[in-house]
Amino acid sequence: MIVTNAMFNLQNSVRGCLRITLLLAITLGSLTSHAQSASEEPATFNDLVDQLAEGSLSRRGKTVTTIAELNHERSIVVLNALQAGTLKVTRNDPKQVVIEQADDSLVNAQSGAVISDDLGRLKRIPIHNKLRSQLHTVLAQLNLASPDKTARLSAVNRLITDGGDANTATLLQALVADEAEADVRDAMQTAIAMYDIQSDDAEVRLAAVKALRGSLIPEVRGPLLSLADNDPNQNVKLEAQSALESIEGRLKVFRFTENVFFGLSLGSVFLLSAIGLAITFGVMGVINMAHGELMMIGAYTTWVIQQALPNHIGASLFIAIPTAFIVAGLVGIAIERGVIRFLYGRPLETLLATFGISLILQQAARSIFSPLNRAVSLPEWMSGSLEINPALSITFNRLYILIFGLMVFFALLLILKKTSLGLKVRAVSQNRPMARAVGVRASWVDALTFGLGSGIAGIAGVALSQLTNVGPNLGQAYIIDSFMVVVFGGVGNLWGTLVGAMGIGLLNKFMEPYAGAVLAKVLILVLLILFIQKKPKGLFPQKGRAAAD
Amino acid sequence: MIVKKLVKTVGAWGLACGMGLSAVTTQAEEDTIKVGVLHSLSGTMAISETTLKDTMLMLIEEQNKKGGLLGKKLEPVVVDPASNWPLFAEKTRELISQEGVDAIFGCWTSVSRKSVLPVVEELNGLLFYPVQYEGEESSRNVFYTGAAPNQQAIPAVDYLMKDLEVERWVLAGTDYVYPRTTNKILAAYLKSKGVKESDIMINYTPFGHSDWQNIVSDIKRFGSAGKKTAVVSTINGDANVPFYRELGNQGISAEDIPVVAFSVGEEELSGIDAKPLVGHMAAWNYFMSVETDENSQFIDQWLAFIENDKRVTNDPMEAHYIGFNMWVKAVEKAGSTDSDKVIDAIVGVEVPNLSGGTSKMLPNHHITKPVLIGEIQEDGQFLTVWETDGLVPGDAWSDYLEGSKDLISDWTAPISCGNYNEMTKKCLGAAE
Numbered sequence: 001m002i003v004t005n006a007m008f009n010l011q012n013s014v015r016g017c018l019r020i021t022l023l024l025a026i027t028l029g030s031l032t033s034h035a036q037s038a039s040e041e042p043a044t045f046n047d048l049v050d051q052l053a054e055g056s057l058s059r060r061g062k063t064v065t066t067i068a069e070l071n072h073e074r075s076i077v078v079l080n081a082l083q084a085g086t087l088k089v090t091r092n093d094p095k096q097v098v099i100e101q102a103d104d105s106l107v108n109a110q111s112g113a114v115i116s117d118d119l120g121r122l123k124r125i126p127i128h129n130k131l132r133s134q135l136h137t138v139l140a141q142l143n144l145a146s147p148d149k150t151a152r153l154s155a156v157n158r159l160i161t162d163g164g165d166a167n168t169a170t171l172l173q174a175l176v177a178d179e180a181e182a183d184v185r186d187a188m189q190t191a192i193a194m195y196d197i198q199s200d201d202a203e204v205r206l207a208a209v210k211a212l213r214g215s216l217i218p219e220v221r222g223p224l225l226s227l228a229d230n231d232p233n234q235n236v237k238l239e240a241q242s243a244l245e246s247i248e249g250r251l252k253v254f255r256f257t258e259n260v261f262f263g264l265s266l267g268s269v270f271l272l273s274a275i276g277l278a279i280t281f282g283v284m285g286v287i288n289m290a291h292g293e294l295m296m297i298g299a300y301t302t303w304v305i306q307q308a309l310p311n312h313i314g315a316s317l318f319i320a321i322p323t324a325f326i327v328a329g330l331v332g333i334a335i336e337r338g339v340i341r342f343l344y345g346r347p348l349e350t351l352l353a354t355f356g357i358s359l360i361l362q363q364a365a366r367s368i369f370s371p372l373n374r375a376v377s378l379p380e381w382m383s384g385s386l387e388i389n390p391a392l393s394i395t396f397n398r399l400y401i402l403i404f405g406l407m408v409f410f411a412l413l414l415i416l417k418k419t420s421l422g423l424k425v426r427a428v429s430q431n432r433p434m435a436r437a438v439g440v441r442a443s444w445v446d447a448l449t450f451g452l453g454s455g456i457a458g459i460a461g462v463a464l465s466q467l468t469n470v471g472p473n474l475g476q477a478y479i480i481d482s483f484m485v486v487v488f489g490g491v492g493n494l495w496g497t498l499v500g501a502m503g504i505g506l507l508n509k510f511m512e513p514y515a516g517a518v519l520a521k522v523l524i525l526v527l528l529i530l531f532i533q534k535k536p537k538g539l540f541p542q543k544g545r546a547a548a549d
Numbered sequence: 550m551i552v553k554k555l556v557k558t559v560g561a562w563g564l565a566c567g568m569g570l571s572a573v574t575t576q577a578e579e580d581t582i583k584v585g586v587l588h589s590l591s592g593t594m595a596i597s598e599t600t601l602k603d604t605m606l607m608l609i610e611e612q613n614k615k616g617g618l619l620g621k622k623l624e625p626v627v628v629d630p631a632s633n634w635p636l637f638a639e640k641t642r643e644l645i646s647q648e649g650v651d652a653i654f655g656c657w658t659s660v661s662r663k664s665v666l667p668v669v670e671e672l673n674g675l676l677f678y679p680v681q682y683e684g685e686e687s688s689r690n691v692f693y694t695g696a697a698p699n700q701q702a703i704p705a706v707d708y709l710m711k712d713l714e715v716e717r718w719v720l721a722g723t724d725y726v727y728p729r730t731t732n733k734i735l736a737a738y739l740k741s742k743g744v745k746e747s748d749i750m751i752n753y754t755p756f757g758h759s760d761w762q763n764i765v766s767d768i769k770r771f772g773s774a775g776k777k778t779a780v781v782s783t784i785n786g787d788a789n790v791p792f793y794r795e796l797g798n799q800g801i802s803a804e805d806i807p808v809v810a811f812s813v814g815e816e817e818l819s820g821i822d823a824k825p826l827v828g829h830m831a832a833w834n835y836f837m838s839v840e841t842d843e844n845s846q847f848i849d850q851w852l853a854f855i856e857n858d859k860r861v862t863n864d865p866m867e868a869h870y871i872g873f874n875m876w877v878k879a880v881e882k883a884g885s886t887d888s889d890k891v892i893d894a895i896v897g898v899e900v901p902n903l904s905g906g907t908s909k910m911l912p913n914h915h916i917t918k919p920v921l922i923g924e925i926q927e928d929g930q931f932l933t934v935w936e937t938d939g940l941v942p943g944d945a946w947s948d949y950l951e952g953s954k955d956l957i958s959d960w961t962a963p964i965s966c967g968n969y970n971e972m973t974k975k976c977l978g979a980a981e
Contacts, residue, residue: 057934085827085927128924128934129713129828133804161805222775262762269760363591371595373790373820383825385798395798398762468759468791469820473593477757477787512763517754518724 045072046110049097052082053089053125061131068138076142078109083135088122098122137162144171149181156187160194161219169195190215197223202233209236213243216250216391254392259509265398267505268405269467271498272460273478274485275409278497279453280332282486283429284446286340287347289354291482292475293361294454297331298324298461299470300365303374314379317462324458332454336447344446358475365472373471382466401463408459413494415452425449429492488528490538499539504528581624582617582886584609585644587655587665587676592632593756596786597865598657600816601679602627604866605654607854608873618880626650630661637661641668641676651886652677652876654869659683659726666691673888677876679868681811681833683730687945687958687967689892693915694872695865696834697943698734702781704920705809705832706735708935709779710742713807716776717748719768721784724753728783731811735781737949748776758788761795769799772806780808789813793826803828803924815861818929826925834904834918835867836931841905861929867903874900875910896961906940913958915943 043051043066051063064082067075077099081087086100087109096119097109106115127135140158143151159168172188172195179185189211196208209227212220224247227240273295280288302320309316335357343350382400385393416422427435428445436442464474481504489500504524511520535541586605588598609623617623626648630637637656644650645668652675656662659682669676669690681696709715720735722728732751739749750771752764772778784792789810796808808829815837818826837848847870852858879895880886895910902908908916917940923931946956946968955972959965966976 124927126926126932128932129803129807129830132828136804218770218773219775221773225775258766259763262760262766265762266760366591366595371590371599372816373596373787375820375822377822378794383794383798385800387800393799395762395795397794397798467794469787471596471787471820473596473757473787476593477759508760509763513767516752517758517764521755 045070045074049078049109050095052078052087053095053097057126057128057131060125060127061134064131064134064138068142074110074112076139076146077112079135079139079142081109082125082127083132083139085124085127087125089125090119091121091123092119097125141168141171144175149184152179152181153184153187156184156191159191160187160217166195190217190220194220194223197227202236205231205233205236206239209239209243214246214250216247216254216389218390221247251391254389258392259513260506261394261398263506263509264502265402265505266508267502268398268402269464269478270481270485270505271409271501272401272405272463273457274482274489274497274501275405275412275494276453276456276460277482278486278489278492278494279412279456280450281483282492282494282497283425284449284453285347285429285491286344286450287351287354288335288340288453289351289479290335290358290361290475291454291457292477292479293358293365294328294332294457294475295461295464295478296361296365296470296472296475297328298458299376299465299474300369300374300461301327301458302462302465303369303376303470306376313377314381317379317382317466320462320465321459324462325455326458328458328461329451329455332457333447333451335454336450340450341443341446358479362472362475369472371472373469376465376470378466397466401466404463408456409494409498412452412456416494421445421448421452425452484525484528487532488538490540490542492542493538493540496538496540503539581622582619582880583624583626583648583650585641585648585650585653585655586625586627587630587637587640587644587653588657589632589661590627590629593786594632594657594661597816600863601654601657601865601869603855604851604869605873607851608870610854611850612873612877618877619884619886630655634658634660634664637664638668641665641674642672645669645672645674651675651880651888652891654679654872656680657865662691663726675876675888675891677869677872679865679872681864683727684734684945684947685730685950685953687913687960689914689960689965689967690888691914692872692875692895692910693943693945694868694875696918696920697915697945698731698947699944700834700918700920700941701811701832702731702735703738704937704941705811705830705922706738706781708832708922709781709807709809712935713779714777715779716744717750717771717774717778718744719750719752719771719778719780719806721752721754721764721768721780721782723758723783723785723788724755725785728753728785731783732781734947734949737947737951741949754784754788756785756788758784759791761792765792765795765799765801768806769801772801778806780806782808782810783812784810785812786817789817790821793821793829796829797825803830809922814863814865815929815931816863818925819859819861821929823925823927823929827927829925830922830934831925831931832920832922833864833931834920835864835902836904836921836923836933837862838923838930839904839921839933841903843901843905844903847903871900871902871908871916875908875916879910892960908940911942912961913943913945914960915945917942 048063048067052060064079067079078087081099088098088100090096098106098115098119099109100106106119107113108115136158140155143155146152146155169192172192176185176188176192179188193208193211196204197212199205209224212224224240224244227236228244231237231240277288277291280286280291301324302317305316305320305323306313339353339357340350343353378397382397385395386399387393416425424440424445427440428442432442485500485504486497488504489496508520508524511523515523586602588602589595590599590602606625609625612618613622626644628640628644630640641653644653654677656665656678657680662678665676666688670688674690676691677694678691679694681701682693684697718739720732722732736749736751754764768780810831813831814833848862851862852860875895875898878898878900879891882898883890883894896912897910899907899909902918904919904921906919908918910916919940920937921933922935923933926932945958946953948954955970956968957971958967959969968977970977
């Protein structure tokens with residue numbers, strides 16, 4: 001293999017040429033034998049594409065193979081479209097197979113000619129997992145020479161998963177020297193090693209194991225494990241064992257990092273849902289059981305805005321943030337003016353009244369929006385994950401929500417510490433008669449504070465709509481956790497809420513692998529009860545005058 | 550029509566109040582046959598059960614258009630047990646003792662059924678239960694028109710094992726009785742097929758679990774051992790959306806690790822953006838996409854009744870369709886709505902199902918159904934990729950569990966027993 005690579009390096013001038021020729025030669029070589037047996041008289045590309053639109057799923061599979069074997073210039077285009085679900089067929093006769101482009105325009109699948117007539121309703125040509133997987137493998141072979149770097153990389157990655165055969169390995173060896181992109185080259189080398197590791201020659205196996213050392217690609221572990229367990233050659237066996245050890249060592253580090261991220265991300269959800277409560281319960285002392293439903297209102301606001309702007313899903317999310325704040329805030333002010341202000345200083349009545357409000361809001365959502373969940377779509381940039389390496393990837397939606405949670409937290413902190421409203425809020429919560437004596441309109445401040453807390457709950461709802469269901473029960477799931485976080489962190493202390501949320505999130509995620517999701521939740525509640533017994537005022541109790549009840 | 554409107558208006562007001570509403574009765578002008586509809590219209594289960602209430606109202610309306618039953622009109626009596634399990638029992642008592650209904654169609658969760666069970670047995674009522682369940686139960690007064698484990702879980706696992714050559718199994722479920730029993734049966738079944746203990750991973754999560762990050766990452770790791778892996782999911786209700794989203798975001802596609810779900814149907818999918826789910830599977834006895842005349846007629850009827858052409862149909866709706874038609878036929882056969890006479894008459898009754906066959910009521914009060922496996926498509930519908938050759942008879946007692954494999958249920962003479970031990974030739978009676 002090394003010899004081959006060196007030879008190719010010498011032939012710089014003919015690289016491009018050779019690459020194509022080799023690719024064609026090998027692809028054809030590997031496929032012709034099959035093609036001959038498949039049919040006596042070769043079907044034309046046009047007929048085959050027409051055949052794709054009809055017949056059973058398994059027949060479609062055979063047609064796909066034949067189309068790939070034809071190596072027609074539009075084979076890749078058609079198969080890619082089938083894979084992506086953009087290959088469609090007209091409902092009216094004569095049936096016509098078309099490809100829907102990204103801009104909704106149609107082209108003829110066989111010729112690529114643009115179609116301007118109205119073809120009526122189109123039917124997507126359905127594929128199932130087996131076919132999808134077959135397409136992946138076929139396309140991986142065809143896409144290896146693609147000029148697009150990402151297509152090449154995903155093609156090679158597919159070959160790593162498949163394990164590969166002799167033909168692919170030869171093809172890859174021919175291509176690897178030519179490859180300009182380092183990461184594609186690395187992937188190709190891994191793919192070659194994955195093939196070599198099955199070799200009968202112990203030396204080749206040993207070299208392959210060495211090449212795979214430190215690789216974090218999950219597929220690598222399977223073959224290494226089997227070599228480490230029962231390779232006839234002692235050297236290979238030892239090498240495989242040490243390679244596995246080094247991989248395991250690195251994996252452990254990444255697993256830990258991953259767990260920390262999971263914990264922080266769960267914590268950020270707790271933070272978002274609890275931070276509004278930290279204002280209404282923490283600062284004002286109102287036990288608001290309808291807090292969860294205010295989040296629900298925020299989530300429904302996101303849905304409504306998305307319905308109004310179906311083509312701007314990303315933008316609608318940004319519009320939803322202030323809108324949800326205002327809508328939930330106004331509902332909050334209405335609750336405060338309508339019910340809670342008559343109940344200040346009577347915590348039990350407040351609790352019961354707000355619980356009633358929460359039931360009314362839930363049922364209102366059922367009546368207005370139906371009891372079914374509403375589908376909120378995720379913008380493109382919210383789905384998928386940031387792959388740091390094959391063993392560690394961070395999902396985008398969680399990452400953004402973590403950042404968003406912290407932003408909301410600091411914005412709130414600024415409002416409370418630096419604005420005149422914040423000053424008044426703190427004044428009223430610390431000493432109501434004194435604040436009134438110096439001219440603060442206490443009841444007006446109460447309403448605004450409650451509105452602020454509720455508005456933030458609405459913002460939390462926007463974030464939650466990206467993670468979970470938008471339905472009437474959304475709020476119920478978070479209310480207990482929110483109270484838990486605020487009490488744990490220390491009532492009336494925003495920093496306590498931050499530390500409490502992150503602490504509970506981390507604790508939960510580190511306990512879950514050992515205890516399971518159900519028991520982890522129970523254990524956290526038990527630990528929290530014990531903690532409150534010891535420190536009834538939470539992690540960061542209020543000190544000085546503010547602490548006086 | 551006026552009656553329907555009235556039910557709707559009264560229902561809407563009751564809902565708006567949000568309080569446990571008492572029986573919503575329609576104006577009874579003459580002698581009618583009353584049918585109880587016992588589905589939660591508020592609380593957590595309203596999301597699934599409201600549709601079934603509407604299905605029942607539609608079926609009853611259709612039957613009345615055809616001239617009613619035994620020359621009388623049918624009259625629906627709708628109550629709201631509000632997702633509150635003890636309230637299910639109270640409402641059942643109210644339906645039978647006060648309203649005098651002749652049959653009840655209702656319940657969704659197993660715990661609600663268990664709560665209703667002693668009441669219908671005591672008052673000798675009839676309950677038609679339309680949802681797939683864990684089996685291990687048989688009552689003289691209950692008809693199980695949903696799937697038993699051998700009509701859903703076992704065929705699905707067979708498909709994965711034979712067609713997809715799956716060797717490693719993740720059994721993921723919500724922590725309550727249906728997933729736990731189903732997984733127990735599945736684990737026993739897999740072991741009997743030679744799957745090693747280390748190749749089975751069992752995971753339970755609480756109701757409404759929303760943070761799936763590390764569980765999905767565990768599944769990914771479990772699936773990277775070089776053997777084909779699949780997830781058999783009995784995850785219930787709301788927890789599914791964040792679960793599938795997490796799978797999509799962590800880049801696990803249906804090709805790598807397919808998920809077969811037993812609780813995800815068209816209705817659940819209509820509340821999700823289905824793109825990240827494409828290719829994942831579900832096992833049911835009915836899909837909306839099945840192309841039969843009965844089905845397209847049923848869909849048209851449903852869309853016209855609900856006045857919303859975006860609504861979908863699903864498996865439990867079909868179960869109610871079958872159950873209701875069986876009850877109608879049995880009443881006609883018996884010439885009476887008397888419980889004992891209907892129980893005797895209904896065994897052996899055959900009615901067409903919606904997936905192109907004829908379902909039959911068996912002596913064990915389960916029915917025969919086809920089993921379909923479908924892959925989720927982008928539009929939230931299923932593409933049928935596999936189905937059983939014929940109809941599968943429902944089995945109340947699993948053949949793979951110690952303690953229940955010798956039991957059969959047969960409510961016809963001479964056995965007339967829900968848990969008859971074939972080895973000892975004894976009826977265990979109402980021990981449980």
